[in-house]
Amino acid sequence: xxxxxxxxxxxxxxxxxxxxxxxxxxxxxxxxxxxxxxxxxxxxxxxxxxxxxxxxxxxxxxxxxxxxxxxxxxxxxxxxxxxxxxxxxxxxxxxxxxxxxxxxxxxxxxxxxxxxxxxxxxxxxxxxxxxxxxxxxxxxxxxxxxxxxxxxxxxxxxxxxxxxxxxxxxxxxxxxxxxxxxxxxxxxxxxxxxxxxxxxxxxxxxxxxxxxxxxxxxxxxxxxxxxxxxxxxxxxxxxxxxxxxxxxxxxxxxxxxxxxxxxxxxxxxxxxxxxxxxxxxxxxxxxxxxxxxxxxxxxxxxxxxxxxxxxxxxxxxxxxxxxxxxxxxxxxxxxxxxxxxxxxxxxxxxxxxxxxxxxxxxxxxxxxxxxxxxxxxxxxxxxxxxxxxxxxxxxxxxxxxxxxxxxxxxxxxxxxxxxxxxxxxxxxxxxxxxxxxxxxxxxxxxxxxxxxxxxxxxxxxxxxxxxxxxxxxxxxxxxxxxxxxx
Amino acid sequence: xxxxxxxxxxxxxxxxxxxxxxxxxxxxxxxxxxxxxxxxxxxxxxxxxxxxxxxxxxxxxxxxxxxxxxxxxxxxxxxxxxxxxxxxxxxxxxxxxxxxxxxxxxxxxxxxxxxxxxxxxxxxxxxxxxxxxxxxxxxxxxxxxxxxxxxxxxxxxxxxxxxxxxxxxxxxxxxxxxxxxxxxxxxxxxxxxxxxxxxxxxxxxxxxxxxxxxxxxxxxxxxxxxxxxxxxxxxxxxxxxxxxxxxxxxxxxxxxxxxxxxxxxxxxxxxxxxxxxxxxxxxxxxxxxxxxxxxxxxxxxxxxxxxxxxxxxxxxxx
Numbered sequence: 001x002x003x004x005x006x007x008x009x010x011x012x013x014x015x016x017x018x019x020x021x022x023x024x025x026x027x028x029x030x031x032x033x034x035x036x037x038x039x040x041x042x043x044x045x046x047x048x049x050x051x052x053x054x055x056x057x058x059x060x061x062x063x064x065x066x067x068x069x070x071x072x073x074x075x076x077x078x079x080x081x082x083x084x085x086x087x088x089x090x091x092x093x094x095x096x097x098x099x100x101x102x103x104x105x106x107x108x109x110x111x112x113x114x115x116x117x118x119x120x121x122x123x124x125x126x127x128x129x130x131x132x133x134x135x136x137x138x139x140x141x142x143x144x145x146x147x148x149x150x151x152x153x154x155x156x157x158x159x160x161x162x163x164x165x166x167x168x169x170x171x172x173x174x175x176x177x178x179x180x181x182x183x184x185x186x187x188x189x190x191x192x193x194x195x196x197x198x199x200x201x202x203x204x205x206x207x208x209x210x211x212x213x214x215x216x217x218x219x220x221x222x223x224x225x226x227x228x229x230x231x232x233x234x235x236x237x238x239x240x241x242x243x244x245x246x247x248x249x250x251x252x253x254x255x256x257x258x259x260x261x262x263x264x265x266x267x268x269x270x271x272x273x274x275x276x277x278x279x280x281x282x283x284x285x286x287x288x289x290x291x292x293x294x295x296x297x298x299x300x301x302x303x304x305x306x307x308x309x310x311x312x313x314x315x316x317x318x319x320x321x322x323x324x325x326x327x328x329x330x331x332x333x334x335x336x337x338x339x340x341x342x343x344x345x346x347x348x349x350x351x352x353x354x355x356x357x358x359x360x361x362x363x364x365x366x367x368x369x370x371x372x373x374x375x376x377x378x379x380x381x382x383x384x385x386x387x388x389x390x391x392x393x394x395x396x397x398x399x400x401x402x403x404x405x406x407x408x409x410x411x412x413x414x415x416x417x418x419x420x421x422x423x424x425x426x427x428x429x430x431x432x433x434x435x436x437x438x439x440x441x442x443x444x445x446x447x448x449x450x451x452x453x454x455x456x457x458x459x460x461x462x463x464x465x466x467x468x469x470x471x472x473x474x475x476x477x478x479x480x481x482x483x484x485x486x
Numbered sequence: 487x488x489x490x491x492x493x494x495x496x497x498x499x500x501x502x503x504x505x506x507x508x509x510x511x512x513x514x515x516x517x518x519x520x521x522x523x524x525x526x527x528x529x530x531x532x533x534x535x536x537x538x539x540x541x542x543x544x545x546x547x548x549x550x551x552x553x554x555x556x557x558x559x560x561x562x563x564x565x566x567x568x569x570x571x572x573x574x575x576x577x578x579x580x581x582x583x584x585x586x587x588x589x590x591x592x593x594x595x596x597x598x599x600x601x602x603x604x605x606x607x608x609x610x611x612x613x614x615x616x617x618x619x620x621x622x623x624x625x626x627x628x629x630x631x632x633x634x635x636x637x638x639x640x641x642x643x644x645x646x647x648x649x650x651x652x653x654x655x656x657x658x659x660x661x662x663x664x665x666x667x668x669x670x671x672x673x674x675x676x677x678x679x680x681x682x683x684x685x686x687x688x689x690x691x692x693x694x695x696x697x698x699x700x701x702x703x704x705x706x707x708x709x710x711x712x713x714x715x716x717x718x719x720x721x722x723x724x725x726x727x728x729x730x731x732x733x734x735x736x737x738x739x740x741x742x743x744x745x746x747x748x749x750x751x752x753x754x755x756x757x758x759x760x761x762x763x764x765x766x767x768x769x770x771x772x773x774x775x776x777x778x779x780x781x782x783x784x785x786x787x788x789x790x791x792x793x794x795x796x797x798x799x800x801x802x803x804x
Contacts, residue, residue, distance in 0.1 A: 140768035140776060149776070153783055160790055167797070197798040205797050212793045219786050226779075393602070 008445050012438045015280070019169075019430035019437075020176060022275045026427055034423060037416045044413020047406045048123065056126045058406050064391055065384045065401040070124040072377040073411050076259065077117025077418075078151070078231050079252070079372065083260030084110025084158060085224035087289070089217045098288050100440040101280040104433050105267040107162040109260075112421045114155045116414045123410060143233040154227040157220050163195070164213050168435040171199035188428065228256045235379070241318040242383035245311075251303045258296040259372030262365035265289055267422075269362045271431050280437060283358055290356030293365070294347065301343050322386040330400075331382050334374060342371020542631070543567040545577060547639035549626045551738035553646065555728075559610040561641075563626040565600050567634050576604025580634050584608045585625040587615045588642075592625065620644060620668045641738065647674065648682075648742035650729055659713040659748045661695075663729050665703050667737070676707025680731060684711040687726035687743065695727070719749020 051058050061068045087106035091099035122128045138145040174192035199205060232252035235243040245251070265286065272281040311319045312327070326335045346364045349355035355364065381401055385391075391399045403411075425431075548564040561584060567577035577600060584595040584606075593615060598606040606626075614622045621644045628637045649664040663682055666674040684699045685692035695717075701709040719725045728743040762769050 140773055141762040141765070146776070149780055153780055156787055157783070160787065164790075197794060198800075199797065202800065204800055208793050208797050208800075212790050215786060216790060219783060223783055 008442065011441055011445075015438055015441065016172065016176065016434055018275075018277065018279070019432050019434045020173065022426060023173070023428060023430065030423065030427065034420065037420045037423070040416035041413045041420065044409045044411075044416070047409040048413070051123075051406055051410070052128070058404075060401055060404040060407060062398040062401070063394065064387065064398055065381060067124065067380050067384060068401060069377065069403040069407040069411055070120050072373070072380045073414065074117050074120030074124075075231060075252075075376040075380070076373045077113045077120065077414075078228060079256035079376070080260045080263045080369075081110045081113040081117060081154070081158070082224055082228065082253070082256040083113075083264040084108075084161065085220055086257050086261055086292075087264050088161070089220050089224075092213075092217050093221070096288075097440055097443065098285055100436045101277065101432050102264065102268050102285060102289070103165065103436065104162075104431055105271055106264045107158070107165075108422060108425055108431075109263060109267055110158045111155075111162050112418050112425075113263075114151070114158055115421070116418050118151055118155065120414070123414075143230065143237045146230045147234055150223070150227045150230045154220075154223050157216065157223050161216050161220050164209065164216060165433045165436060166429065167196060167199050167209060168201065169430050169433060170196035171201065172434055173430070191428070225253055228252045235383075239388075240383050241322045241386055241388070242379070244319075245307060247303060247306050251307050254296065254300045254303050255372060255375070258293065258300040259369055261289065261293045261296055262368035262372070265293065265361060265365045266369065269358060271426065275426070275431060277432065280432060286358050286361050287353070287356045290350050290361050293368070294350040294356075297343060297347050297350070297368070301347065304339070304343060318386065318388050322382055325382055325386065326378070331378060335378060338371050338375050338378060342367050342375070542635045543569070543577070543633060545580065545628055545631075545634040545637045546574060547582070547626050547628065547637050549624065549639040549641050550733075551624065551641055551643055553648075553738070553740040555741045555743040559612075561608045561610055561624050561626070563598075563600075563606045563608075563639070565604045565606070565628065565634070565637075567604075576600075576602075577634060578602050578604060580604070580606075580628060581631050582606045583627045583629060585627065586622065588623045588625075591615065595624075619670060620672070643738045644668075644736055646677065646680075646731070646734075646737035646740050648729060648731065648740050650727065650742040650744050652727060652744050652746045652748075654747045659715065660710050661713060661727050661729065662708060662710045663703075663742060665707045665709070665731070676703070676705065677737075678703055678705045678707060680707075680709075680734060680737070682709050683730045683732060684713070685728040685730060686713070686717060687728050692728050692730075713748055717749045718752055719747070721752055721754060723747045723749045723751040725749035 059068065084107040087099060088103040088110075092103070122131055125131065134144065134148065138148070170192050174189070174196045229249040229252065232248040236245055236248035238244075268281055268285065268289070272278055308323070308326075312323050314320075315323065325331055346368050349360060349364050354360065385399065385401065545565055545567040548566070550562045550564070552560050552562065554560070563582045563584070565577045565580045565582060566574040567580070569575045580600045581597060582600060583597045585592045586595050587593050595610070596608055598608060600606045610624075614624075616622050621642060623640060623642045625638060625640045627639075628634055630636070644667055647666045647668075649666070651662045651664070653660075661684060665677045665680050665682070667677050669675045680703045682701055682703065684695040684701070686695055687693075695711060696714045699711060701711055703709045713727070717725055724745050725748050726743055726745045727748075728741065731737060731740040733739060762772065
């Protein structure tokens with residue numbers, strides 16, 4: 001047993017080293033990557049300032065399409081923020097042991113996508129300086145106010161949910177990382193000390209942490225569901241063809257979970273490869289989360305069918321015009337590519353074990369993420385171009401929409417912002433919850449020990465029975481006796 | 487040796503040949519192209535200048551005169567022109583000149599452009615040039631319009647006065663109208679045999695007051711109509727009686743209207759589910775639901791914060 005203890009400690013020490021290693025380096029490739037992201041962000045910022053100073057007229061949005069790429073991106077980012085809830089909270093609450101190495105990246109993705117998703121409606125405003133009026137003079141009966149309230153609540157909850165499991169890790173960083181000579185040593189020391197909130201790992205502290213984490217795990221799930229339901233209300237509570245739907249709440253939640261979990265897989269694959277975490281994030285993890293994505297894609301496909309099949313059967317006047325445009329009009333190519341390419345094809349791929357191997361799964365998840373983004377665009381834009389009152393007496397260009405360079409640049413800057421925050425986070429904090437993974441290793445070890453003890457007992461019993469049988473001149477067969485005993 | 491004139495002639499022919507080649511190769515200015523977009527030819531932008539002269543459309547004018555209930559007068563010209571299918575359709579952006587008087591004394595009142603419906607509406611002043619019998623002439627004319635052929639329409643009318651008398655206490659709900667015109671001496675004279683129609687104003691138009699709602703004036707210039715008892719009024723029982731003279735050859739169109747409490751009181755049922763977005767404050771059930779749900783969640787956050795404080799203070803105590 002002494003030998004076992006030694007191995008376990010060694011394994012945990014290796015784990016700690018593997019998790020803390022990326023936080024000590026900021027290599028050439030990282031510098032180039034961060035520099036490239038900053039260039040994209042800088043250009044996007046310039047375009048946004050151009051938009052601020054000249055008004056929304058510099059975008060492709062006009063009177064009819066006033067929610068374009070920005071609001072589509074808002075819905076997509078809020079959608080992928082569901083990843084943290086799904087992977088972390090749902091798997092935590094169902095006690096799925098394989099969740100341990102991937103919860104941190106999922107929670108981080110939630111936090112970052114909420115940050116950048118939340119600012120999209122502000123970017124979409126012609127006068128963002130008046131945003132405070134929405135709160136000051138806001139009307140509680142407006143879905144926009146519900147949206148602000150629920151997103152703020154979810155953001156606060158996600159931040160706490162990300163922070164709580166980080167506390168023991170911050171203490172570890174505080175105690176271990178600062179010993180090594182690293183860049184921004186003083187800043188990091190202050191940051192780790194501040195974020196560790198005096199964690200010493202006493203029994204009482206562990207008890208409080210577990211209690212708070214259990215509470216947050218339960219609370220964050222309904223809050224997350226409420227957020228995307230309320231986002232769907234912004235559309236569904238407007239009397240417009242395509243949006244006037246009772247299924248929009250669950251449809252948005254399912255779409256969010258499907259795209260969010262796909263993005264978690266992409267994050268897992270990236271960190272596994274870049275930070276050499278192959279030992280902890282194994283092909284088994286990909287297979288298991290691949291099954292989750294498959295299940296979610298099937299649910300999403302079912303709701304998609306409901307969303308389009310029922311109105312298509314009726315083809316009511318205004319709804320019929322919109323659906324005609326989607327099915328065989330100007331949006332048909334994009335629409336059918338989305339339906340077959342990003343919903344049905346992933347289902348086919350992920351249905352087979354080979355499709356859930358790392359390579360195919362990553363490609364499938366890229367398709368899913370891109371498809372989910374385009375799908376949000378298809379929800380927002382075509383409806384705005386098919387109002388109940390026909391578009392008339394306006395310039396012809398106003399009756400169509402495609403984002404221009406300003407919108408693409410600002411959106412690209414937001415995406416680059418997400419990558420930048422994730423990169424910087426991973427260079428300051430461990431990308432796996434060290435104590436949680438260590439706990440998993442301990443549990444695995446305990447399991448192994450338990451199995452070994454059991455096997456030893458079985459062997460002892462079998463030997464004993466064989467001896468008895470020999471004594472009784474082979475009257476009793478050892479196997480049968482053993483089964484009876486068991 | 488070539489003479490100077492021969493050389494000039496050769497240069498000229500070479501120029502024509504070059505121009506023709508360019509025209510054939512790059513689609514030059516010949517042919518029926520209507521747009522005047524600049525065309526890029528070998529890196530040089532040139533404007534297609536030779537546009538074919540578009541044939542002017544044949545146009546007609548329908549001219550109407552209206553005297554409103556408040557005494558104001560308008561003239562409306564409806565312009566229709568032949569479209570590509572050779573059918574008359576409302577013509578927008580046609581320039582119409584409104585004139586008053588006849589012959590040499592004709593005076594331009596105003597020039598207006600027709601709207602999307604092909605209409606041009608002119609509000610007439612009270613000092614229109616009148617003839618001896620107190621009649622007046624209005625002419626609408628399209629002249630030298632780039633899109634439409636010249637056209638003219640004239641109306642010769644007399645001013646008319648519709649006086650509507652109602653009594654809210656009248657149980658018979660009788661509406662009486664007196665129609666008068668002005669004679670040479672400027673005195674009001676009753677008009678006999680003018681057709682009048684009796685209506686009730688409704689939200690999107692007028693509704694006939696009942697059976698036999700079209701009557702003619704007698705020799706006193708008087709016409710009376712009894713409105714039915716069960717006419718729906720507003721919340722106070724008010725209805726608006728409207729009397730119209732429509733397309734009269736002598737007087738054109740005229741209207742008289744007066745509100746009167748002849749209608750049944752409309753009892754509006756209180757909507758149990760009023761549109762909350764239009765209300766000054768949110769419905770109480772909604773406020774309570776939001777407060778309970780989100781208040782509950784934020785209370786839990788507060789509890790978590792307290793626990794974190796305890797984790798911190800435990801260390802200090804230790």
